[in-house]
Amino acid sequence: MQTADFLIVGGGIAGVSAAARLAPHGRAILLEAESAFGYHSSGRSATYYHFGIGKSVVRGMTAFSRAHFETPTANGTALSHSSPALFIAPAGMLAELDSLEAEMRPYSDGLERLDADAVRDIVPVLRCGDDGIVAAVLDRTACRLDSEMLQQDYRAAIKRAGGQSIAGARVVAIGREGANWVATTAAGDRFSAPILVNAAGAWCDGIAHMAGVAPLGLQPLRRTIIVFDAPPDQKIVDWPFTKTAVDDFYMLPQSGRLLACPVDEVPSEPTDAQPEEYDIALAAAKTEHYTSLAVRRIGHSWAGLRTFTHDRIPVAGFAPDAEGFFWLAGQGGYGLQTAPAMAAATEALVTGGSWPAGLADRGVGRADLAVERLRIGGAPT
Ligand SMILES: Cc1cc2nc3c(=O)[nH]c(=O)nc-3n(C[C@H](O)[C@H](O)[C@H](O)COP(=O)(O)OP(=O)(O)OC[C@H]3O[C@@H](n4cnc5c(N)ncnc54)[C@H](O)[C@@H]3O)c2cc1C
Incomplete structure (x- = not known):
């Protein structure tokens, strides 16, 4: 059994960006089912950053994320170019x-x-x-994002902070042992942590089902x-x-x-x-x-x-029905351009830090991303 502070399930842009923000706060282990990271949605996008999509919360997160895309990587590679x-x-x-x-x-x-x-x-x-x-x-x-470089850069940040990104680690079972979540992979490896971040893209409801958590109707x-x-x-x-x-x-x-x-x-x-x-x-x-x-x-x-999600706004927040189970899902058609914002929100919510001023200034509050909005007056099944 490998133990960690944070288990992140899913190695697309959502998982790697969140893990990169969490890794400095404790041991982070990211588990990706496929043999290559970013194989699903994150490797198939149009890689654009623009304001012509989504509701105001999405636009606010897009604006927040710009600074990240304009900052080159540690070795000077650009993450975006104007277009x-x-x-x-x-x-x-x-x-x-x-x-x-x-x-x-x-x-x-x-x-x-x-x-x-x-x-x-x-x-x-x-x-x-x-x-x-x-x-x-x-x-x-608007600008064009270098999706591959963005994901690589986040994985490098996870490694620098002492975290681990493991490909070919398909989670097939999730259970509770005391205060911890325990994820078991198809190869039989077991990973345990008090916090599990569900960043499995299209599979997020399936991950919740494995963990006995109510799905969101994604x-x-x-x-x-x-x-x-x-x-x-x-x-x-x-x-x-x-x-x-x-x-x-x-x-x-x-x-x-x-x-x-x-x-x-x-x-x-x-x-x-x-x-x-x-x-x-x-x-x-x-x-x-x-x-x-x-x-x-x-x-x-x-x-x-x-x-x-049914309101087309992504979700970042703890499940009200399962302690330590964090939803990072529903990124829709804007998962790349909002990833830095979603990761910053995740860091604040998971570590109990203050809500990023840059998000609040752009009209994005924690309630906008919370799980509860999808269950109260919402229509998930
Ligand atoms: C055609 C197209 C164009 C797009 N254009 C844009 C664009 O221009 N700009 C933009 O910002 N966004 C765009 N998007 C949206 C963007 O690609 C997504 O919002 C984003 O990639 C979602 O990232 P993710 O990490 O949530 O999902 P994914 O990249 O799908 O990652 C989820 C990962 O979880 C893994 N996983 C699933 N189950 C398990 C398990 N049991 N155990 C371990 N791992 C598991 C999967 O293998 C997968 O790698 C586009 C999408 C498409 C399809």
Whole structure:
């Protein structure tokens, strides 16, 4: 039996960021089921940081997290680089574009309203004009995150603080022994600690079930991305992350190719998500609808799960029904861009520290993230 102060189950961005903040306070052991860290959602995202998504609590946590992404790693590697986001609207989406602009304004001082000509100047392949995009909002404060480096950097911090990150350690049973939680892996190894942090992404309700804790009714939703060649006459490197004002389509450049997403949200079991033919075809069709591009050959595609609570706000807090069982779940489509904030909240709540002023200043209180809000007046099953 290995003993620790904190057991963290799940080695995606949520688990590694929380473990990195907890490790200086005591012995932290992080257990990841797969042989590679970040294999599930955290390795399948679009890696963007922007204010065009989520409720105000999510935007507040996104704003809080910026300082972390702007600080290079100990060896000087950048965790992000500036890359604007462009929110586009055909005539029928103008009301939603107005609302989105109003919602983003308190968080971004880099917003600019554009007409169709200005949009065409930035992304020449977008279908603009009367039958197409008529307006957009450019957010110059958006950035691209280096997800792999971010996760590596957090794991390095866990190690520096004397903690351990163990891959290939699938937790298959969780029980109580005295004041401790004991997690047993598929290999039969046993780990014990008074505090267990449930950061297992789409599997969080399953982890709770193993521990005899009431689930939160989390819902994993599958999302698909296709990759295809850019037209040779276009200089795509400076194209922004381009998304419709309502959730319908986004596109962005990556390593000389284009990524497109039909913004699908297909309910799924917790699983190793794979792209479905229908969603791949939908991504291509929407690309051809919003742009003049012909998607002749899809080079690659993938799918990942975005797991939500019923109010679409993540949860960070102790379970009211099980001492020492901490929920860190429901990061949805913003788990990377909010990870530093969620980890800071976790540190404060687990160690009994004061609530981070930077979160309070941005309108994020502990009650906003608490488990209780999902059970009182909420709809979890
Ligand atoms: C297509 C797509 C695009 C996205 N784009 C963005 C974006 O641009 N910006 C952004 O901020 N977010 C984005 N997201 C969302 C983001 O990827 C997620 O919110 C985030 O990765 C969730 O992290 P996590 O650590 O909670 O989950 P995961 O990364 O899934 O990690 C959970 C881990 O727990 C492990 N686990 C499960 N069960 C056990 C067990 N029994 N024992 C041990 N370990 C276990 C799993 O193996 C897994 O590695 C996107 C997601 C998708 C799918």
